[in-house]
Amino acid sequence: MSMDDSSPRCRLLLICGSLRSGSTNTALLKTAQTLVPPGVSATLYRGLDDLPHFNPDDEQSRLPAAVATLRAMLAAADAVLFSTPEYAGSLPGSFKNLLDWTVGDGLYAKPVGWINGSAHGAADGAHHTLRVVLGYVSADIVEDACVKIPIRRDIVGPNGTITDPSITSAINAVLSALVHRVNSRST
Numbered sequence: 001m002s003m004d005d006s007s008p009r010c011r012l013l014l015i016c017g018s019l020r021s022g023s024t025n026t027a028l029l030k031t032a033q034t035l036v037p038p039g040v041s042a043t044l045y046r047g048l049d050d051l052p053h054f055n056p057d058d059e060q061s062r063l064p065a066a067v068a069t070l071r072a073m074l075a076a077a078d079a080v081l082f083s084t085p086e087y088a089g090s091l092p093g094s095f096k097n098l099l100d101w102t103v104g105d106g107l108y109a110k111p112v113g114w115i116n117g118s119a120h121g122a123a124d125g126a127h128h129t130l131r132v133v134l135g136y137v138s139a140d141i142v143e144d145a146c147v148k149i150p151i152r153r154d155i156v157g158p159n160g161t162i163t164d165p166s167i168t169s170a171i172n173a174v175l176s177a178l179v180h181r182v183n184s185r186s187t
């Protein structure tokens, strides 16, 4: 982390598992951007739709530009917060594709948390699968930053964020846990 007083002391990268234009999970992450405390930056990754299908051959000599961008953003982040819906009892395929691109490079020892926002159920499958994958890549899973938030689509405001206090307090707790882990590692 930078020691420059003008730089954020903690840089979070926010990654949404949904490509849907009106995604409630994107709304959760946009809301998180409004809630970060002073000294913390939160950048929303917007490249999910640009990633090619994972192919190990491409790791060797022709890494796709979109993957290089993703990995650079991961390398620049002190911690990563994911928010994803559940699809068919698991993760959306396009999001799993992103995670496959991180297996060799990107999330090792990185503090991570996740929010599983689901309109219909507990999203246990998405929660479980994300834990398996992030454990496999040896990310540093911050338990207090891993939550399920049932969410209705009509709770998202016209500016794409959420003001419901039960949701903002849950997001605040997630952010606090991630920042605490980053700060405790850097002292």
Ligand SMILES: Cc1cc2nc3c(=O)[nH]c(=O)nc-3n(C[C@H](O)[C@H](O)[C@H](O)COP(=O)(O)O)c2cc1C
Pocket (backbone or CB within 6 Å): 018, 019, 020, 022, 023, 024, 025, 026, 084, 085, 086, 087, 088, 089, 090, 117, 118, 119, 120, 121, 122, 123
């Ligand atoms: C193809 C598909 C499969 C889904 N499967 C599940 C599921 O297994 N469990 C669940 O709780 N919700 C399921 N849902 C509902 C989504 O998780 C829910 O609508 C979620 O809020 C969408 O997130 P988003 O608003 O960020 O796109 C599914 C939705 C779609 C489109």
